[in-house]
Amino acid sequence: MIGVLIAELFPVFWVISNSLKTSADIFHWPPTVLPHPITLENYRYVVRGLGIGAFLRNSVAVATVSTLICCLAGAPGAYAIARFRTGGRGLSLWILMQLMIPSVALIVPLFVLFSRSHLLDTWIGLAIGHVSFNLPLAVWLMMGFFAELPAELEDAGRVDGCTRFQAFRLISLPLVLSGLTATAIFIAIQSWNEFLFAVVLTSSARAQTLPVLIATLIHPVTDILYGPMCAAAVIALVPVFIFAFAVQKYLIRGLTAGALKA
């Protein structure tokens, strides 16, 4: 059992190890598992030589803004659909379909739209682009959480004089807060990892995110720098791992919701 875990995670461990190796050590044959000596030169190069700070900043900005918009716009909608069946089956079906449709169908129109409104190569534009595929996901996940709440609580609130929105804000929201947080983190991870939109909608360090930088390291114009490539990859994966660990319980619940019969 532990063997399976090790076999599965070993490739990741190896990349981390490679990021700490000197160039000579990486090319060493037979390949070594642990770096010897351990060096931080790859990280230094990535930070100073490549300016990963800018890309990090962009990734953080895009993920934050996109998540914020999705949560703010999605929560009321998810509540309305879960509680009052607004829009009926049509709307729910539409949201589900949006999850299914490949985003490549979205990207050309978005590209044209953005180029005409001067949103290309801005991180705000990219964040908005991310919303187009994150929002259905957010609504779908949050719908599940809102549906679990017993309606009696809100009815009690309304009997005491709340408006519907107050009931939503003061009663339902606080109760699903943990679920919402998990949804927000999941969406943030999706944005952080996202590649297609980032590559298409941006063209310079002004707005490009981490995955784009890593991609240029994998296919550079000149020689491939394996060490820095691994270092950049590690920088990209550490936040994801931390966040994923923090919310794994909710992630799993959300992902498996379709398979279980309550």
Added chain:
Amino acid sequence: MLAPTLLVLVVTGAYPYVMNLFYSLRRWSVVFSAGSGDFVGIQNFVAAFGDRSFMSSMGRTLVFVGLILVCELLLGLGVALLFNRELRTKNLFRSLILLPMMLSPVVTAVVWRMLYSAQFGLLDYLLLALHITNRRVEWLADPRLAFLSLAVATIWMWFPFSFLVLTAALQGISQDEYEAAWIDGASSWNAFRYISVPHLLPAVMVILLVRFIDGLKTFALILTLTGGGPASATDLVYYHIYRVAFQMFDTGYSSALSIILVVVSLLGSWLIWGTGRRFSPEVP
């Protein structure tokens, strides 16, 4: 109440789809022509079926998706059965197993690029050391192997999903049925076949549907790992559409192709779902 959500949804969701449809009926290039190009009706769609490179990439994609579905399912099932017992470290294990799924495809590409390298890759070293081959294998540069290499990387990335869903389903099966079977003298294989499998079918359906649709969308891994593969070996349909749109700048045609892809994924989903329903009354 619903207004803000609907507004954002429509602007970011509905509008691009409509525009996509609009573009697909035209022949133009966003780079080379101002305005919206000339209306050509369904010419783009008709051309697609005669386009050899598109059709073969579609075929390749379907084979690819079939392959990864089977492997992910089996691997996920195996690991789920293996881990299906009470453990105190269950949370830690589960989040660790989850990791490949949470990585950016670009990071996964880095991981496998390092493993597959013929110069210093661990894979080649293991094969040579175990005397399975006597030459270093070019996993990514050999047209025959690149497809498999891509498949392996994808399966590694996604089998945790199948593991998770199957584990959840396994834990939902009540132990009573197994006890009753054991009392009646059933073998483990029979217990598995007649108790576990029927209960797992809804979960299997979910996995097949989700991964089918997702598999058709394989893109980032191709762009970063193989670049379409040596001699189009890994030119899958999503990547192909991307190339048509952003390297050949044939915007109208790419929009048409993406609509065809949507139709294919809907058709495929419907087929999978229909087959599942016929096999088990438990599938909704």
